[in-house]
Amino acid sequence: FCSTPYSSCCLSARSLVSGASPGAMPKNMAFIIGAQKSGTTFLFDELIRRHPNIRAQQVEVDGKNRTIKEPQFFSFPARRQEQFDEYLKHFSRSGDPQDESLTFLDASPNYMYYPSAACGVATVFPDARIIAVLRDPVQRAFSQWNMERIRRDDKIPVVQTEQQEGIVSDIDRTSRGFDDMVARELQYIRSKQCSFEASASPTLESSRKNLGFFSGSSATPEAKAKDSNQELDSNVWPSWNDCFPCMFQCGIFNHSSSNDSSSQLQHIKTRELCARHPAAGLVRRGLYVHQLKWWLQHFKPEQLLVISHKEMYEDPDIIIEKVMDFLKLDPQKRKRNKKVAEDSGWSLPKPKNLIKMYSRVLTELYQYYQQPNKELYRLLATLPNNGWKNTFPESSQD
Numbered sequence: 502f503c504s505t506p507y508s509s510c511c512l513s514a515r516s517l518v519s520g521a522s523p524g525a526m527p528k529n530m531a532f533i534i535g536a537q538k539s540g541t542t543f544l545f546d547e548l549i550r551r552h553p554n555i556r557a558q559q560v561e562v563d564g565k566n567r568t569i570k571e572p573q574f575f576s577f578p579a580r581r582q583e584q585f586d587e588y589l590k591h592f593s594r595s596g597d598p599q600d601e602s603l604t605f606l607d608a609s610p611n612y613m614y615y616p617s618a619a620c621g622v623a624t625v626f627p628d629a630r631i632i633a634v635l636r637d638p639v640q641r642a643f644s645q646w647n648m649e650r651i652r653r654d655d656k657i658p659v660v661q662t663e664q665q666e667g668i669v670s671d672i673d674r675t676s677r678g679f680d681d682m683v684a685r686e687l688q689y690i691r692s693k694q695c696s697f698e699a700s701a702s703p704t705l706e707s708s709r710k711n712l713g714f715f716s717g718s719s720a721t722p723e724a725k726a727k728d729s730n731q732e733l734d735s736n737v738w739p740s741w742n743d744c745f746p747c748m749f750q751c752g753i754f755n756h757s758s759s760n761d762s763s764s765q766l767q768h769i770k771t772r773e774l775c776a777r778h779p780a781a782g783l784v785r786r787g788l789y790v791h792q793l794k795w796w797l798q799h800f801k802p803e804q805l806l807v808i809s810h811k812e813m814y815e816d817p818d819i820i821i822e823k824v825m826d827f828l829k830l831d832p833q834k835r836k837r838n839k840k841v842a843e844d845s846g847w848s849l850p851k852p853k854n855l856i857k858m859y860s861r862v863l864t865e866l867y868q869y870y871q872q873p874n875k876e877l878y879r880l881l882a883t884l885p886n887n888g889w890k891n892t893f894p895e896s897s898q899d
């Protein structure tokens with residue numbers, strides 16, 4: 502897997518496993534990989550609260566133990582051994598990693614979006630169970646933008662690590678309008694033939710050439726024939742990793758101790774890419790089908806559970822039970838009929854006039870996502886653990 506020029510990046514996790522002390526590697530790992538702003542905090546909180554065998558990282562802050570939802574270790578492939586040892590150590594503070602009855606949970610919603618995370622997790626924890634919560638991508642984008650707007654308005658600094666890693670570009674920090682950010686991002690991904698739109702109708706070959714990262718790859722004759730028939734088969738699209746390797750390239754070579762000139766060259770190329778890269782990904786984070794296909798290149802379908810944000814919102818008990826079944830958590834120990842904790846999850850206020858103000862771009866986004874959503878439903882229908890039969894709304898009125 503990971504047969505791209507960036508495979509060294511994907512596989513950089515391999516040595517971590519041999520470097521780690523065998524007793525420190527958890528027997529059971531589970532990941533909530535996203536999507537960001539889809540209720541991942543709520544799901545994490547409830548799982549921890551409702552089952553004693555779900556364990557998360559614990560760190561000591563001011564003499565008190567704090568549970569960490571988002572370790573983010575696999576968000577960046579600058580994976581040095583001491584960082585990995587620390588990642589494991591924080592899990593072992595909550596339980597014996599060798600205890601087979603325990604499942605250790607990392608709920609970092611960026612993972613679904615960053616191609617390198619799939620590679621890293623698969624390399625280090627090939628038997629992991631993966632959970633994705635999916636929300637109407639338009640509402641998701643708006644929620645993300647709203648969060649970033651409030652952070653800026655409140656002058657809450659952008660998460661420090663993101664700044665250090667160069668993930669947050671100047672564009673993100675200076676541009677405040679939802680419409681402006683969406684327009685910039687659409688322009689960027691269209692210029693890369695990575696908007697995954699029918700109108701772009703790329704052949705795999707032309708997409709890859711356009712991306713500028715590849716040599717020698719070409720579409721199969723079958724794929725080309727399909728493409729010329731305008732048939733929307735996602736085989737003609739580049740993979741998520743082909744399109745957005747920059748997502749995990751930004752900043753990583755800053756940590757590299759390597760002196761070899763090829764990695765320094767890559768570093769320079771990467772920095773150029775990142776400078777032009779509107780990184781918040783309001784639009785891209787909603788292209789779930791392409792992200793999940795990438796994850797499914799690394800994990801067997803039975804290792805993935807996809808759940809609906811809407812169903813989780815409407816009937817949390819059923820969904821949490823479904824997740825606990827998937828994680829094979831002892832039914833005897835489940836705390837059933839427990840009321841959802843009032844402080845579970847979190848929400849930020851969205852003034853109504855903003856939704857009205859951005860109604861045009863919201864409509865545009867609903868149209869934009871129609872095709873990828875259809876592809877998503879087709880993909881979900883093939884999954885053994887598709888916990889979900891709904892469809893997303895197709896307009897703000899739905």
Ligand SMILES: Nc1ncnc2c1ncn2[C@@H]1O[C@H](COP(=O)(O)OS(=O)(=O)O)[C@@H](OP(=O)(O)O)[C@H]1O
Binds near residue numbers: 536538644810813846
């Ligand atoms: N029970 C339940 N079910 C479904 N959704 C819920 C639930 N509780 C909270 N929320 C909504 O989830 C949004 C925050 O998502 P995340 O926790 O994934 O955010 S984050 O990625 O960790 O920042 C956030 O969405 P917005 O309010 O639109 O911003 C929360 O309202």
